[in-house]
Amino acid sequence: MNKNFESEISDIREKLEEIHRDIRTFTEDSNREHLESILTFVRDDYSNVLEKHLIDDIKIGLSKNMVKKCDRLEQCRPIFTDILQKNAALIKQASVDSEIIDKKRVDIKNLRKGMPYDKCDICFSEATDLFEKQVSLMQSLRIYEVKKDKKQDISLLPSQSVIDDMLDPLCHTKRFEILKAVSGQSMSFSALSKLTDLRGGNLLFHLQKLSDSGMIIQRHERGDYMITGKGFWVLEGISDIYSSLIPEEN
Template sequence: MNNPEVYDIKAKLEAIHQDIKRLMEKSNQEYLDIMLANLKNDLINSLTSYVSDDIEHGLHRGMVDPCQMRETCKSRFTEFLENNTSLIGQENVSKNIIDEKRAELDEIRETAPFDKCDICFSEVNSLFEKQLNLISSRQIYSNTEKKQTEISSIPEELMVKSVLEPLSNKQRLQILKSMASETMTFTALSELTGLRGGNLLFHIQKLLESDLILQRHERGDYMITKKGYNLLLMLSNFLKFLEK
């Protein structure tokens, strides 16, 4: 068997290998899609079931009793709240739809004949707000359209290279923090981080390449840049957000 034939066989085997690899990747992706779809349906069913039970228990517990209109009002409230459960399973719920629901509840309130109706409507409104919170938890309401657009526009490669990768190391974060209020020498950074020679230089270079710090002159002190300082402020604010 001459060399061209060997090369031809190898090429065909490689092509078959690539076809099998693509088929496996496609199968795995299809399986993953099915699994995620089932999890999504289970979540929606669980939320819907929870909301329906909450409506029954909430109205039974929170409405005025005795009241001659109790059963009539309970039936109307239940219908209003049950109709909202369908929104939980939708991919997108616009602000207009929510506003229409609020207006519908206001119209029902206007027909209430007694002062004590405020007690019942307070319970209905509480249940309605809980429904909105559940809808919001699925990120299909709460004015997320602009936020989603901003998130989708994040440049992954640039974000990883200029932000995530430089700060993914404890020593690099130490170095950046140390320069928030003063310049630092190589020796001082070595004492701070416990790193020596090339190991320390590697991390400093990462921060220099990301424009988070700069060296004032050759062999001179290192100092933080505006970009680096703003990034530290962002991290500080993020931690405050997590603590809420």
């Protein structure tokens, strides 16, 4: 009788685990569908605004951070502007091939080889930073994805960038709760206030942290908050790591 009982318990446990896996898969798929609908909305409605933002960023960045006292300034600035503006225009496409981005990176590096001064590094560093910001936005919108077979060498991970872009934004419990909440649906400021028990400036501070890191966006001024591709990937990565480190309860 005990053997029959244990067998029934085992069958029930297996069934519960199966149901748990199904629910988790359904939730993940639902979140992906939600994310895709959000990204489609952003791409369709805000592509022109995003392109204008990137172009303005180019003008400000190059004007502010290129070497002022240089006899090649008026030659180099139009070249950088042209490269970056053409790259910014890709934000309006439904998909950007990784080979295009790789080629543009190589083109920028090759330009540097033909420049005569050590101080040219300053200008090329600014152009490269602007370029990578554009690529990061494309990744968040899921119109550009890095090839999965390319693995980042751990020794080359930029420590400060990893901390600023991923670890610091999520090191606070309330910010982690916010990101989890908007991974399943867009949420208003008042709904997030109720969820986190934060008010006014306190909640805005945490929302700004997540927004500055590119993990969430706001539909429009005073609109709902939504997760970005970057936010979703980071959250998925944390979930995978946590699942592999923490054994499931029996």
